[in-house]
Amino acid sequence: MRGLWTVERVRAAEERVMARVPDGALMRRAAFGAARVALGMLTGPRRRVGLLVGAGGNGGDALWAGHYLRRRGVAVSAVLLRPDRAHAEGLAAFLRAGGRVVDRLGEVDLVVDGIVGLSARGPLRPDAAEHVAAIDAPVLAVDLPSGIDPDTGAIAGPAVRADVTVTFGCLKPVHALADCGRVELVDIGLGPELAGPDLAELEDAEVGAHWPVPGRSDDKYTQGVTGIAAGSATYPGAAVLATGAALLATSGMVRYAGAAAEAVRASWPESICTGSITDAGRVQAWVVGPGLGTGLSAEGVLRAVLEAGVPVVADADAITMLANNPDLWDARDPGTPLVLTPHDREFERLAGPVGEDRVAAAKRAAARFDAVVLLKGNTTVLAGPDGRVLVNRAGGGWAATAGSGDVLSGLVGALLAARLDPLLAAACAARAHATAADLASRGAPIPASALLRAVPDAIRALRSG
């Protein structure tokens, strides 16, 4: 698991380390690491580096990195955005090593963004934004790309687009929630001072290790039967995709109940299809909502699923119905896990606007509904009712296509039926889904059915990762 720590926690850890190391030691460790990453980016014959230097420690890092680069024979110039507040020791070291202070970046082969780091608030200041707009070279961001909020990843205006970000001590939420390019972590000795992270991201190998694998004594029932209550005469495709995803996710059985039974049977002869939820038979988890509609009969289906006493994934129309008719919550069996999988508009219907802090929004909704909330996005945020938060980054944006959510809900449902912890089930499903999208797409747009077909390859890749 890769942990991510919020600014408040990083500051506290830094303070404890600073209390026992010589003055400036942490910054020099950080800057030395940044200089090493910068050298690795200077691959061409010319080695001219321009620093954008803000008023605080981030600018100090950039100036000290400039000092180390100078000592390796690199030509380094610095734009001081607040000359009177530039980091004094950093600036002195930079000048001693032969660094030049300039008014604008000019022609350089690499830009080091030391405008602002952990103290970032709001969008880039206009003067900083002007220098950023003029950048015409690869960018190495120090700690984080300036203009992006360290804790929320929110971008309120102009911001630096980094090719690489070098960060220190530990990853921060911004590194998973926003595009920071390739992220390099430099150890500055914070490790022992950092307790459990605020957010975490599963490694591929962990997802692979959690993926249910049938044992010798397993059969189609012991691996968990997934029920799919989705689709309608108008939208049979959602049922076909969700059922297919559940079938491909595990070797457990899949029962489909609803108006799209004929279409589902035609696509997936191995599924057990019935026209109605009342005669669906026993399942270990239900997926409800995709393409179901929001009319009275759909409400009846949702109610029956919520009362069934097994874990439920509520997606799409199920979320809309829960938002429109809060009485439906009364049908829920208390103590039975529920996973809600909204996109932003569905989230808003259910729990108000997502706002800039997606993690806080997901946590709030998870606590309010006593459910796992999987808030979809390029970085999907998954919050458990117990306060745990996981994030899942999509490699590309190729999964953002019609029907893709139906596949995801089927994957989550199958993992719930296999009795995975609900937050873990949602996170493993999100990773398999993103991996399948990348494998299927290989750089070109894909429909959801292609993503679905790539699910077995994704599981193989994760299990061998």
Ligand SMILES: NC(=O)C1=CN([C@@H]2O[C@H](COP(=O)(O)OP(=O)(O)OC[C@H]3O[C@@H](n4cnc5c(N)ncnc54)[C@H](OP(=O)(O)O)[C@@H]3O)[C@@H](O)[C@H]2O)[C@@H](O)CC1
């Ligand atoms: N502590 C340590 O031991 C270590 C710290 N380290 C390094 O220090 C960094 C933190 O340094 P820090 O706290 O001094 O502030 P920092 O982020 O440089 O901000 C400077 C000033 O920028 C301004 N500003 C704010 N928002 C802005 C915006 N959107 N756009 C433009 N400007 C904006 C604001 O000033 P204002 O404009 O409000 O007057 C603020 O005071 C950390 O990220 C890491 O790189 C490492 O060396 C490891 C050891």
Ligand SMILES: [K+]
């Ligand atoms: K920065």
